[in-house]
């Protein structure tokens with residue numbers, strides 16, 4: 003039996019502007035998805051997840067497979083793509099456990115894909131390099147979603163904080179540690195729809211929207227400098243949220259969580275990810291419990307989170 007895990011993520015700075023070539027800062031969080039696999043004697047794949055409330059499903063990759071719950075679709079594609087890459091296959095019993103709420107914008111699909119790829123390669127006694135795992139994971143997301151940036155799968159593989167610069171097609175590792183509280187609205191949202199909304203707004207009003215995108219880029223570069231020096235990033239987080247509100251991607255509930263978190267003592271707060279629902283983050287070197295209570299008092303789920311330096315790993 004092999005158990006692997008990979009971390010979820012938050013976008014610390016720069017979402018939406020990154021679509022237009024500006025940098026983003028993304029951090030892995032200490033909330034992980036665990037994949038337990040056991041080889042079978044036949045070629046069947048049997049998968050279930052109590053945490054995600056998905057009952058046991060069996061299929062064979064050799065036949066047309068049934069439509070699976072979303073997280074299982076990522077596992078299925080991870081199996082197909084990794085077997086193909088390794089030119090080997092086997093039947094497996096798979097169990098998924100998750101500490102990341104699904105569809106919350108916290109990177110659960112990338113984490114499950116990456117943890118599955120490592121689990122399969124170990125079950126087949128092969129050693130994939132981290133770079134190969136990240137590349138295969140990106141392929142999985144492309145296959146399931148149609149479009150995906152390599153950011154989520156990179157952060158799930160490597161962990162830590164990455165400064166993503168689309169123009170350079172590269173990631174740089176930033177050494178820092180941050181205490182966060184994550185507030186989850188419970189409202190599902192579509193990243194695709196929100197990216198489209200910003201695109202249309204920008205097309206209709208380039209002279210208004212382009213400077214906002216430039217400003218988000220500037221805030222992100224400044225945040226990188228401060229993180230590297232271990233300085234406070236609260237004010238910049240607040241500024242980033244205001245700019246995201248100006249792009250029209252916040253909601254009343256998200257912004258209420260953001261402002262209540264500040265009132266409860268967070269040094270900064272913003273929505274994280276695409277917006278339109280999903281989650282927000284509060285930068286909380288102090289007052290974590292007060293911020294958690296403020297979020298819970300609004301009927302939302304709050305999670306304490308630290309940056310996880312570790313990416314995908316085999317559990318002992």
Ligand code: PMV
Pocket residue numbers: 013016017018019020021107108109150151193197274275276277
């Ligand atoms: O919904 P999330 O957390 O995966 O974030 C999407 C981030 C965007 O910048 C809005 C889109 C993207 O592809 O970078």
